[in-house]
Amino acid sequence: MSHKLASSSPQNVAVLVFPFASHPGSLLRFVRSISTVAPDMRFTFFNTSRSNSSLFSSSGKKGCDNVKPYNVWDGLPDDYIPLSRNPLEQIELFLDNALGNFEKAIKEVEAETGHKFGCLISDAFLWFAGDIAEKMHVSWVPLWICGQRSLLVHIETDIIREKVGTLGQEDKTVDFLPGFSDQFRACDLPKEAVFGDIESPFTKMLYKMGQKLPQATVVVINSIENMDFTVTEELKKRLQKLLLVGPLHLVRPVPSVISDDEEEEKDVCLQWLDNHRPASVAYISFGSLGALPPMEVAALAEALEEGGFPFLWSFRGNQEDFPQGFIERTNRLSIGKVVPWVNQEQILNHTSIGVHVTHCGWNSILESVTCSVPLIGRPDFADQHINMRSVEVVWKIGVRIEGGVFTKSGAVKALEQVLLLEQGKEMRHRVGVLKQLAQEAVGPNGRSAQDLKVW
Known part of the structure; x- marks a missing residue:
């Protein structure tokens, strides 16, 4: 050739x-x-x-x-x-x-x-x-x-x-x-x-x-x-x-084409993140096509609220799936923020993000790696399961949600592992090594x- x-x-x-x-x-x-x-x-x-x-x-x-x-x-x-x-x-x-x-x-x-x-x-x-x-x-x-x-x-x-x-x-x-x-x-x-x-x-x-x-x-x-x-x-x-x-x-x-409302939402999200400690916030997104079943939305929401985990959730589904009053309560206490859209790369790059709760699409994994953010995975279809297994056993930079679906206890366990325990610190170290390799590659x-x- x-x-x-x-x-x-x-x-x-x-x-x-x-x-x-x-x-x-x-x-x-x-x-x-x-x-x-x-x-x-x-x-x-x-x-x-x-x-x-x-x-x-x-x-x-x-x-x-x-x-x-x-x-x-x-x-x-x-x-x-x-x-x-x-x-x-x-x-x-x-x-x-x-x-x-x-x-x-x-x-x-x-x-x-x-x-x-x-x-x-x-x-x-x-x-x-x-x-x-x-x-x-x-x-x-x-x-x-x-x-x-x-x-x-x-x-x-x-x-x-x-x-x-x-x-x-x-x-x-x-x-x-x-x-x-x-x-x-x-x-x-x-x-x-x-x-x-x-x-x-x-x-x-x-x-x-x-x-x-x-x-x-x-x-x-x-x-x-x-x-x-x-x-x-x-x-x-x-x-x-x-x-x-x-x-x-x-x-x-x-270059993305976003509306004035989306630009304003982006700025509001970044300002909200500025008020949180480094590596303390769970960023939650399941991609452009992914949507959790209502029972799992409720279970994850209950885990976040009862566990007191700060979160930013990019959510495109039906807000009626959340527990009654969840959005208002968590927003009032500055514990959580639910938005319809975010610039994912910018959010993951913010120092307050401590974990990415994700469907494990390949782009989401690469963006998490290059921002040194560990993952909690809830894969659904296509390559997401094999990506999740690689996250767990090859790179060791994240965990799969227990049982493959969100329950309140399983979500709390995973969030504690990554955000609060020594296991999470080790994940952040390993994902930092991968970030360096990615930067060297380009x-x-x-x-x-x-x-x-x-x-």
Whole structure:
């Protein structure tokens, strides 16, 4: 492979986006990171109108730097009414039409500009981007926005299903996977890789991705080598080329479009945190898609209030799930604050934050690591369980909530462990070591900085 991944002058790159959860923001971060080392490149960001609007501007038409958004259809009929709150419904409709939509949009842009694309970057979920790139005779560079372990699992789906792919085998160890100790069990893996119908739309997407990625020109991961060195080496054996460019939020932040109300809320939260002791506050957030069941919301709230743990809770659910008067009482006593939105990186960077209570999404883990904040995990789906197990047994920087769901006693126990006991001090020390490794990775001579220079 040549030193440069893209050809033609100026170099035009098509970027295909999976427009859900944190995927678009992570891909934009990666693209903007490339632009710092390859300023002559021009990127067309093929994404849905709604997602482009949230990333770029209220109009969805204004780009940033040398990245131009281009809207593609989201696959939803004009008269679409969600049948449930399950995001898989919209994902499946998007995927049903994605291949044709992206091919059509690429041809439109090439016709409009008179320039051919010399490279195709995509979210790794969009496995068919490899077929599009092959037709175009260009390099395909998929970005995996999660960690090394979950990627290896998807590449090794066949062997995993052969050994533990039946119900009742959830507690079987998976130490047959290189780099996995006997502390990892089948139930820690993304369930799509182990159990269920491999022809269901989302599972099929992940399976095909795992089969297709070894054919990619380069696979890029938002991680650092030293977080999982052994697994990184195993991935190198299975892929043509592997680049580690994380943590992307340290390399190049994405400018967010927030309202005046959100800006004011951010300032209020930071001022509130200023009035609390260092490493004393529990920051609680379960991601853009995560939502606790009502009984768990109430249990966690009771644990926080009765235990007197200061907290900042980014909450997007139904406030009626809280115990009656909970928000008013804790706010009046300056013990707690419930808000609909926060700038998570800024909050985690505040000295008063002592623990991040989280769903264990990969971005949340990386942001916690780079802010030296231990974790309490309540994983739900996808890669969250394997991330949580890594937090517990590999890096030892956090604890899983007892029994996998919030009870009042289990929440109190976990909060005491991290915020009050010696165990929590040890976690903070270890997460501080990981923070240093992450900072070194994005430094001038670090692995992430060096891997970006292939552009």
